[in-house]
Amino acid sequence: MSASSTGASRGTEAARDVERLRRLLGGEHTAWLLDRVRRRIELGRPLTGTVTLGRASADQRRGVERLLGRRAGTGASLSVSLDEVDAVLRSSGAAPDGLAAAVRQLTGDVTERAELAAAQSRAWAQAHQPLDDLLARRPELTPWRSWLDSTGLLRRLAGTPDAAGPLAADLLRVLDALPSPGVALGRLAATSTGDAHALDDGRPLATLALAAARVLGGSHPAGDGSAAGRRAAWAAVGVHRDELSSTVLCLGLPGGADSPTGRILAICREAGEPCVLTLRQVGPGQDRGDLGVGLGVVYLCENPIVLASAADELAGRTPPLVCVNGQPSAAVISLLAALAGQGARFAYHGDFDWGGIRIANGLRERIGWRPWRFDARSYQAALTTVTGGELVGRPVDAAWDPDLRPALEHHAIRVDEELVLAELINDLGAPHAW
Structure with a gap:
C-alpha cells in the first residue's frame, strides 16, 4: 500500500473515532458531564471519582447508559464514575488518550486556571x-x-x-x-x-x-x-493649566521702565498696591526686564493675609514681598527664579505646621532662602504670646533647621502666620539687613 493510501486510511479511521466520540460524549444529553469535566481540568483537579447531576432527565440518563453500555441506576439524581468513563473511551478507541483528551477534542483547548493566573501575573x-x-x-x-x-x-x-x-x-x-x-x-x-x-x-x-x-x-x-x-x-x-490661570501675588517690587511687566510693578509700587502677575508675564522666555530688586532682599510669605496686611499698614513703604500662597504655582517659581537670576536673596516665613514645612522644603529645593522668624527659636517665642491650634498630620523634617520638627512634636501646637502678623509687619516696616 502506498504512503498516500496509508495516510488516507488513517485519516478515515481518525474521522470515525471522532464521530464515535461525538455520539458517546458530545450530545446534548451528556453536555452536563462534559462541562463538569472541563471545569475540573480548568481547576487543576484530577479526573477521578464521581460527579452527580441532580434531577436528571430520562434523556440524560439514557445518554449516560449509551456511553457506559449499562443501566445508570434509578432515582432522581444521576452519578457517573469518571474513572469508568475514561476506561470506556480508551477501550472503545473513541478516545485512546482518555477522558481529558476527549474533552479537549470536543470543546477546544482547556487552560488550567492556575496556569492562566500565573501567566496573568507574569504579564502584569x-x-x-x-x-x-x-x-x-x-x-x-x-x-x-x-x-x-x-x-x-x-x-x-x-x-x-x-x-x-x-x-x-x-x-x-x-x-x-x-x-x-x-x-x-x-x-x-x-x-x-x-x-x-x-x-x-x-x-x-x-x-x-x-x-x-x-x-x-x-x-x-x-x-x-x-x-x-x-x-x-x-x-x-x-x-x-495655562499661562493665565497660574498667578503670583506680590507687593513692593520696584519694577522698571524697560518691559511691560516692569512698568506694571512700578505703577503698583508707587500706589502701594498689591500686584497679581500671570505666568504669561513672568514665565521663562517672557520679557520681564529689570525687576528692580537687584541684590536686595525679597521677603516671602505663605499666606495672602500677610501681604494684604502689609499693603494696609505700610502702603508704599513695604519692601519687596511675594506670597507663595500655599504650594507655589509655576508663576511664583518663575518670578522668584527671575529675581534670583538678577541677584536677589530671599527671606521666608510660613505656617508652623507640617503642611507649612513641606511647602517650605519644596520651595527651598528650587529657590534658596533664609528663615524669617521661621525656626525652632521663633516657634518657641510665638508660643509664649499666642494660642495656636492642634497640630495634626504626618511629621516631616525642616531642611533648614533640624530643631524645628522636635519642637513641633513636643508642643503639638500649630501656629498660623495670621497669629504672628504683628511681628511680621514690624519686620517689613523696618527690614533686617540680611
Whole structure:
C-alpha cells in the first residue's frame, strides 16, 4: 500500500473515532458531564471519582447508559464514575488518550486556571516593570509606587496587561519631565505622549501622573479630590493649566521702565498696591526686564493675609514681598527664579505646621532662602504670646533647621502666620539687613 493510501486510511479511521466520540460524549444529553469535566481540568483537579447531576432527565440518563453500555441506576439524581468513563473511551478507541483528551477534542483547548493566573501575573509584572525601574532612579516616588500596588490602580485603569504597557510607558515619559521649571499641562501631555489631552482630568494617565505629582510635592497620592487640590499638585511640580490661570501675588517690587511687566510693578509700587502677575508675564522666555530688586532682599510669605496686611499698614513703604500662597504655582517659581537670576536673596516665613514645612522644603529645593522668624527659636517665642491650634498630620523634617520638627512634636501646637502678623509687619516696616 502506498504512503498516500496509508495516510488516507488513517485519516478515515481518525474521522470515525471522532464521530464515535461525538455520539458517546458530545450530545446534548451528556453536555452536563462534559462541562463538569472541563471545569475540573480548568481547576487543576484530577479526573477521578464521581460527579452527580441532580434531577436528571430520562434523556440524560439514557445518554449516560449509551456511553457506559449499562443501566445508570434509578432515582432522581444521576452519578457517573469518571474513572469508568475514561476506561470506556480508551477501550472503545473513541478516545485512546482518555477522558481529558476527549474533552479537549470536543470543546477546544482547556487552560488550567492556575496556569492562566500565573501567566496573568507574569504579564502584569512585566507591565509594572518600567515603574519598578523608575524607583531605582527616583526613590522619592516609593510611596506612590506602593500606593499603586495597594490600590491596584494601574490594573483598574488599564484593564489588561496589554493596555497597561503603553500606559506605563507614557507615564514614565511624563514623570521623567517632572519637576519642571514651568510647563503647560497640555504641552507636557503633547510632548510626552503625542496627545495634548492625555493629562486632562479623568484620563487614566492624568490620574496616575497626578498621584505621583502629589508625592513629589510632599502630599498623599490620593489627594482630596478637589479641582483646587489638582491645580496645587500640578503647580508643586512646575506644571500649570495655562499661562493665565497660574498667578503670583506680590507687593513692593520696584519694577522698571524697560518691559511691560516692569512698568506694571512700578505703577503698583508707587500706589502701594498689591500686584497679581500671570505666568504669561513672568514665565521663562517672557520679557520681564529689570525687576528692580537687584541684590536686595525679597521677603516671602505663605499666606495672602500677610501681604494684604502689609499693603494696609505700610502702603508704599513695604519692601519687596511675594506670597507663595500655599504650594507655589509655576508663576511664583518663575518670578522668584527671575529675581534670583538678577541677584536677589530671599527671606521666608510660613505656617508652623507640617503642611507649612513641606511647602517650605519644596520651595527651598528650587529657590534658596533664609528663615524669617521661621525656626525652632521663633516657634518657641510665638508660643509664649499666642494660642495656636492642634497640630495634626504626618511629621516631616525642616531642611533648614533640624530643631524645628522636635519642637513641633513636643508642643503639638500649630501656629498660623495670621497669629504672628504683628511681628511680621514690624519686620517689613523696618527690614533686617540680611
